[in-house]
Amino acid sequence: MMGMFCRRCRSLMPPNSKRCMACGAPINPNDISNQSSLDGIGPKKKPVEFIAEENKDAPYLPYKPRGCQMDIISDIRNALDEGRHIIIESGTGTGKTIVSLAAGLEHARKTGKKIVYLTRTISQSDQVMRELKAISRIKQVSGLTVTGRNKSCSLFRGTQDYESLSPKVLSMMCEDKRSKSIRGAAGGCRYYDRIKTEIDNVLNYLLNNFPTSDELDRYCERIGVCPYEMKKQLMKKVDVVAVPYVHILSSDIRTTLLANLGLEDSPESILLIVDEAHNLVDAARDQESFVINRDMVDNAIDECSTMKGNPTVWMEVELKDFLGYFKNSIRNVATEKLGLNEKEVVLTDDYIEKRMMIKFGMKSQDLDAAIEKVMDYGEARTELLMERGENRVSEIQSLGVAMRDWCSSASDRFVR
Ligand code: SF4
Ligand SMILES: [Zn+2]
Known part of the structure; x- marks a missing residue:
């Protein structure tokens, strides 16, 4: 495929652009910058050849450059040096992973930055490790793939x-x-207990073998340490950390990631590479979306009846009445807002919130406080359930969190 890049600022242009969308410079279609033209590297995968000695123009590229890989590397270098973002579009098998790593590492080494490589799939993270291993033939580099606790407890x-x-x-x-x-x-975790004694051992294994995510998990299991907690400890010690999108898209997980990297106060010290970035919008939408359905509300109301006394959420308003009226308000959306034969409707006002406030004589901050209280009750319930070994989150807590999210979703970032 052909990439069109602005001659002045080298931004990538949509096909047939007349002017650069970034800097406004006129674009002459006969005058396409070949700076980053991706023409000439087709999807056919040629075997890669390792280089014999260091390539002075791309010290972290372990292979003989193909197609316009050198052009792309120099584009990335320029962008990073000038503090700009850069978007690269290139076919399958053209070596996106290796060129982004080669250029990224060069910059990261110069500036002391850490590379966070966002991937959609674990197999793509594993590919990052394979390329790092190739780079390690010519330069000392290190990397780590990180997955969720669900995969490695x-x-x-x-x-x-x-x-x-x-x-x-x-x-x-x-x-x-x-x-x-x-x-x-x-009653602690024996896999956690062994982290301190085994960390050097695992680090050694990591630096010498560039294991895939699975291989590292297996290794940790063999020596009896927790892979998840071990990776948290190792993050600070490597050049490149490959993580799933959600580690940056979810604000909770992002906070944890930054803390584990020791960069909570300086996120600008991260050089972020997003693999297959065209997926990012969908992934972000999925991440931010949530649903409140009838079962959730019914289950939470049922759970109220197992609680002692009649807990209140605000003044004399009881928890079960509060949730009951929330359910009533949701149902009212259907009867009042949905037209005949309509299955969905976009809410443009705070219909549910207003209805709740009128019913209980609350101001908006009272409603927030009441929902906060619902979450508190829910949290206490969850702790109780855990102590009983039931390993689940209280329905009241789940609903409380969803209600809070609902109230804070009254903005143009959301469609309700
Ligand atoms: S420390 Fe690791 S192995 Fe232990 S409970 Fe937590 S995730 Fe599981
Ligand atoms: Zn431009």
Whole structure:
């Protein structure tokens, strides 16, 4: 395919552009910049050849350059040096992973930045490790693939319901085990206990073998340490960390990632490479979307009846009445807002919130406080369930969180 790049600012142009969308420079179709033209590297995969000695113009490229790989590397270099973003479009098998790593590492080494490589699939993360291994023939580099706890908890894997545990529940179960381990109390996690003694061992294995995600998990299991917690410790020690999209898209997970990298106060020290970035919009939408359905509300209301006393959420308003009226308000959306034969409607006002506030005589901050209270009750319930070994999140908590999200979704970032 042919890429059209602005001669002045080298931004990528949509086909047939008359002017650069970034800097406004006129574009003459006969005058396409060959700076980054991707013409000439087709999808056919030629075997790669390793180089015999360092390529002065691309010190981190371990192969003989193909097609316009050198052009792309120099484009990335220029963009990074000038503090710009860069988008690269290139066919399958043209070596996107290796050129982005080669150019990225050069910049990261110069500036002390850490590379976070966002991928959609684990196999793409594994590809990052393979390319790093190739680079390690000529330069000292290191990398690590990170996956969720759900894929690598040695302690709970194999227990009943492990596959269906939500990440949140697993995280709470793990936290409980870890805190016991840290305190030296009984009932901790033996895989966590061994991290300190095995960290050098695993780091060595990592630096010498560039294992795929699975291989690293297996290795950790063999020596009896928790792969997930081990990776958290190792993140700071490597040049490149390959993680799934969600590690940047979800604000909670992103905060944890930055903390694990030791960069919570300087996210600008990250050089972010997004693989297959055209998926990012869909992934972000999925990440931010949520649903409240009748079952959730009914289950939460049922759970109220198992609670002692009549807990209140605001003034004299009882929890079960509050949730009951929430359900009533949702149902009212259907009767009042949906036309005949209509299955969906876009809410343009705060219909549900307003209805709740009128019913209970609340101001908007009172409603927020009441929902906060719902979440508190739910959290206490969840702890109780965990203590009883039921390994699930309270329905009241799930609904409370969803209600909070609903109230904060009244903005043009959301369609309700
Ligand atoms: S420390 Fe690791 S093995 Fe232990 S419970 Fe947590 S995730 Fe599971
Ligand atoms: Zn331009």
